[in-house]
Amino acid sequence: MTASPQFHLLWLTEHYYPGQGGMARSCDRIVQSLRALGVCIDVIHFTSRAQTWTFERKYQGRYLACPLDDDVPHTLQCLWNRLATDPARQTLTHVVAFGGFVPLLAAPTYAAWLNVPLVTLLRGNDFDVGLFTPGRRAILREALERAARVCVVSRDHVASIHALWPQAHAGWIPGGIDLATWHPLPSEQQRATVWRHHTVAPERRVLGLFGSLKKKKGGPFFLQALHDSGCSQRFHLLCIGMFEETTLHWLEEHRAEVPYTLYPFMERFALLQYYLACDLLVLPSFYDGFPNVLLEALALGRPVLASTAGGMGDVLHDGQHGFLFAPGDPHACRSAIQRAATAPDDTLRHMGEACQSLVRAELQAGLEAERYHAILLATHAQSAPVPRCPR
Numbered sequence: 001m002t003a004s005p006q007f008h009l010l011w012l013t014e015h016y017y018p019g020q021g022g023m024a025r026s027c028d029r030i031v032q033s034l035r036a037l038g039v040c041i042d043v044i045h046f047t048s049r050a051q052t053w054t055f056e057r058k059y060q061g062r063y064l065a066c067p068l069d070d071d072v073p074h075t076l077q078c079l080w081n082r083l084a085t086d087p088a089r090q091t092l093t094h095v096v097a098f099g100g101f102v103p104l105l106a107a108p109t110y111a112a113w114l115n116v117p118l119v120t121l122l123r124g125n126d127f128d129v130g131l132f133t134p135g136r137r138a139i140l141r142e143a144l145e146r147a148a149r150v151c152v153v154s155r156d157h158v159a160s161i162h163a164l165w166p167q168a169h170a171g172w173i174p175g176g177i178d179l180a181t182w183h184p185l186p187s188e189q190q191r192a193t194v195w196r197h198h199t200v201a202p203e204r205r206v207l208g209l210f211g212s213l214k215k216k217k218g219g220p221f222f223l224q225a226l227h228d229s230g231c232s233q234r235f236h237l238l239c240i241g242m243f244e245e246t247t248l249h250w251l252e253e254h255r256a257e258v259p260y261t262l263y264p265f266m267e268r269f270a271l272l273q274y275y276l277a278c279d280l281l282v283l284p285s286f287y288d289g290f291p292n293v294l295l296e297a298l299a300l301g302r303p304v305l306a307s308t309a310g311g312m313g314d315v316l317h318d319g320q321h322g323f324l325f326a327p328g329d330p331h332a333c334r335s336a337i338q339r340a341a342t343a344p345d346d347t348l349r350h351m352g353e354a355c356q357s358l359v360r361a362e363l364q365a366g367l368e369a370e371r372y373h374a375i376l377l378a379t380h381a382q383s384a385p386v387p388r389c390p391r
Contacts, residue, residue, distance in 0.1 A: 005093075005377070005380050006038065006039075006040070006093075007039045007040065007093045007094065007376050007380070008039075008040040008041075008042070008088070008091045008092050008093050008094075009034075009039060009040070009041045009042065009061075009092070009093065009094045009095070009096050009376075010042050010044065010083070010092050010094070010095045010096070010110065010114070010116075011031060011041050011042065011043045011044065011096045011098060012044045012046070012095070012096065012097050012098065012102075012103035012106055012107050012110070013027050013043065013044070013045055013046070013098035013099070013100065013103055014045075014046045014047070014068070014098075014099075014100035014101070014102055014103060015027050015098065015099070015100060015123075016028060016031075016043060016045045016047075019047065019049075020265070022124065022211070022291060022292040022293070023099065023100075023123055023124055025268065025292050026123060026175060026292060027098050027123075029176070029177075029178065029365055029368075030098075030368065030369065030372060031043060033176075033178075033365050033366065033368065033369030034369050034372060034373065035059060035060035035061060036369070037369055037370070037373050038060070039060065039373065039376070040060050040061050041060065041061040042061050042062045042063075042064070042088070042092075043058075043061065043062070043063045043064070044064050044066055044079065045063065045064065045065050045066060046066050046068040046075070046100070046102045046103065047065055047066065047067070047068055048067070048068050048069065049065075050065040050066065050067045050068075051067060052067065053065065053066065053067065053082075062088075064082075066079055068102065072102060072105070075102075076102070076105070076106050076109075079106070080110065080113070083110065083114075084113075089114060092114055092116050093116055093117075093376075093380060094111075094116055094117050094118070094119055094376060094379065094380075095107050095110050095111035095114060095116055095117075095118050095119070096118075096119045096120075096121060097118065097119070097120045097121065097143055097147075098121050098123065099121060099122055099123040099124065099126040100126065101130075101136060101139065104120070104126070104130070104139050104140060104143040105139050105143075107120065107143060108142050108143055108146040108147075111146070112146070117147075117148035117149075117379040117380075118143075118146055118147045118148055119147060119148060119149050119150075119151065119375060119376070119379060120143045120144060120147040120149070120150045120151070121150075121151045121152075122150065122151070122152045122153075122157065122289075123153060123289055124288070124289040125216070125287060125288070125289065126140075126289075127140070127152065127157050127160065127161070128287050131164075141165065144161060144165055144168045144170070145165055145167060145168060147168065147169065148169065148379040149169050149170075149171065149375050149378065149379050150168055150169060150170040150171070151170075151171060151172075151173045151372070151375060152170060152171075152172060152173075152289075153172070153173065153174060153175055153289045153290035153310065153311045154172065154288075154289060154290065154310040154311040154313070154314055155172045155311075155314050156310070156313070157170070157172075157310075158170045158171065158172050171375075172314070173368065173371045173372065173375075174290055174311055174314065174315060174362070174363060174368070175289075175290035175292065175294075175295055175311065175363065175368060176295070176363050176364050176365040176366070176367055176368030176369070177292075177295040177296065177299050177359060177363060177364065177365055178364070178365040178366075179299060179359070179360070179364060179365075182296060182299055182300075183299075184272045184273070184275075184276055184300065185272075188272045188273040188276060189273075189276055191273040192273045192274070192276035192277040193277075195273065195274075195277050196277050199236070199261055200236045200259075200277075201236065201259070203234070204233075204234060204235055204236040204259070205234060205235050205236070205279040205280065205340070205341070206235070206236050206237075206238050206277055206278045206279050206280075207235050207236070207237050207238065207278065207279070207280055207281075207282050207305065207340075208238045208240070208274065208275065208277075208278035208280070208281045208282060208297070208302075209222075209237060209238070209239045209240075209241075209281075209282045210239075210240045210241055210271065210274075210275075210281065210293045211240075211241045211242075211291070211293050212241050212242050212243070213239065213241070213242075213243045213244065213247045214242075214243075214244050214247075215244070215286075216285070216286055216287065217284070217285050217286075217288075218283075218284030218285050218286050218307060218327070218328075219243070219244075219247050219284070220244075220246065220247055220250065221284060221286070221328065221330070221333070222282060222284035222333065223247070223250055223251070223254075223258075224330070225284075225330050225333040225334050225337060226258060226337055227254060227257070227258070228330070228334055229334040229337040229338055229341075230338070231337055231338050231340075231341035231342075232254075232257050232258045233257070234341040235258065235341070236258075236259050236260065236261070237251070237258055237259070237260035237261070238260070238261050238274060238277065238278060239251070239260055239261065239262045239263070240262075240263045240264075240265070240266060240271065240274060241264075241265050242264075242265055243262070248262075268292075268296065271296070272300075275296060275297055275300045275302055276300060276302075278297075278302055279302075279303075279348060280302065280303050280304060280305045280322060280323075280340055280348070281293065281294070281297035281302050281303075281304050281305070281306075282304070282305045282306070283304055283305075283306035283307065283312060284305075284306065284307050284333065285306075285307050285309040285310065285312075285327065286307070286309060286327050286328050287309050287310060287327065288307075288309040288310035288311070288312065289310050289311060290310060290311035290312075291310075291311075291312070294306070294311075294312060295359065295363060297355070298321070298355040298356065298358060298359050298363070299355075299356065299359045299363075300356075301352035301353060301355055301356045302352060302355065303321055303322035303323075303348055303351035303352055303354075303355055304316065304321060304322035304323075304324075304355075305322055305323050305336055305337065305340050306322060306323075306324055306325075307324070307325055307326065307327040307328075307333075308324050308325070308326060308327065309327040312324075315358060315362065315363065320351065320354050321351060321354055321355050321358060322340075322351055322355075323336035323337075323339050323340045323343075324336060
């Protein structure tokens with residue numbers, strides 16, 4: 001039996017712990033899951049939070065905080081000076097660009113100079129924003145065309161990439177969640193029950209809107225659809241995250257019609273009790289990738305009231321995992337809200353069970369890591385040296 005090759009990745013990202021947000025969580029999850037499979041990963045973290053170059057040794061790799069300011073060319077040239085004199089460069093097998101403007105800009109050049117394959121991972125809205133932002137389309141194009149593999153989190157992005165750049169080797173890998181760490185304690189379930197008892201009228205169902213209610217995420221669109229549905233009296237909104245002033249003004253204006261509870265952004269494990277307090281999670285995005293809040297809600301057995309944008313439309317089925325509608329379609333959104341308002345409790349319970357089954361079967365972090373590991377195997381240069389993780 002042929003031994004599986006060892007891999008040593010140079011991983012470029014703007015989103016990594018201790019950064020907040022879904023991109024940082026996704027990056028950290030994939031890196032740690034691949035390291036658990038024996039992959040050595042040197043993470044280069046471009047961050048404006050760092051004032052100095054900070055180097056740390058980690059299990060199965062290293063971490064370098066790279067200060068990022070307005071002079072991006074200077075930063076990338078200084079980084080290359082470090083890489084060029086690093087003995088570990090001899091054992092690198094791949095360069096990975098984890099989305100974001102700076103990694104997509106740097107990775108094709110570094111991969112060519114290191115003579116190793118480039119793997120481009122487009123996350124969140126990297127493709128949509130890069131495609132239609134002046135000055136970024138050429139950077140996106142090079143990161144796609146020069147990549148040995150391009151991995152995206154929604155099938156529609158695969159089709160869009162192939163339509164524009166047929167030579168790009170793009171494929172779909174959905175997100176994943178670590179079920180070993182993401183599970184509620186009995187005390188969190190109890191706090192959820194107490195919160196509902198003191199906050200929500202008995203006849204109302206709780207709709208959770210977690211993360212951001214800004215325009216591209218469909219926040220104002222959904223609120224207007226809720227108002228127009230004629231069913232707003234059936235719901236209580238639980239909003240946690242960052243919200244634009246116009247959204248806050250709308251909520252306050254309609255408080256008598258749609259009662260709501262508003263909390264600022266909080267750490268994901270603090271959200272557990274609030275997920276459990278919800279009847280449905282709302283994800284009305286006009287365009288999206290594969291939201292972490294979707295994975296977190298599904299794993300806890302919470303059905304969704306969601307658009308079919310991005311990866312959500314790839315894995316969710318209307319009437320099985322929740323109530324779905326086409327992105328930006330007000331008529332379909334109102335219909336989904338009406339169905340969510342009138343569905344029997346047993347229907348929501350069965351949907352929640354189907355959500356948990358979906359996660360266990362297809363969306364675990366271990367499966368996600370294995371899919372990325374298969375990409376490394378498929379792109380591995382046979383003549384590459386056997387890597388040894390730096391000590």
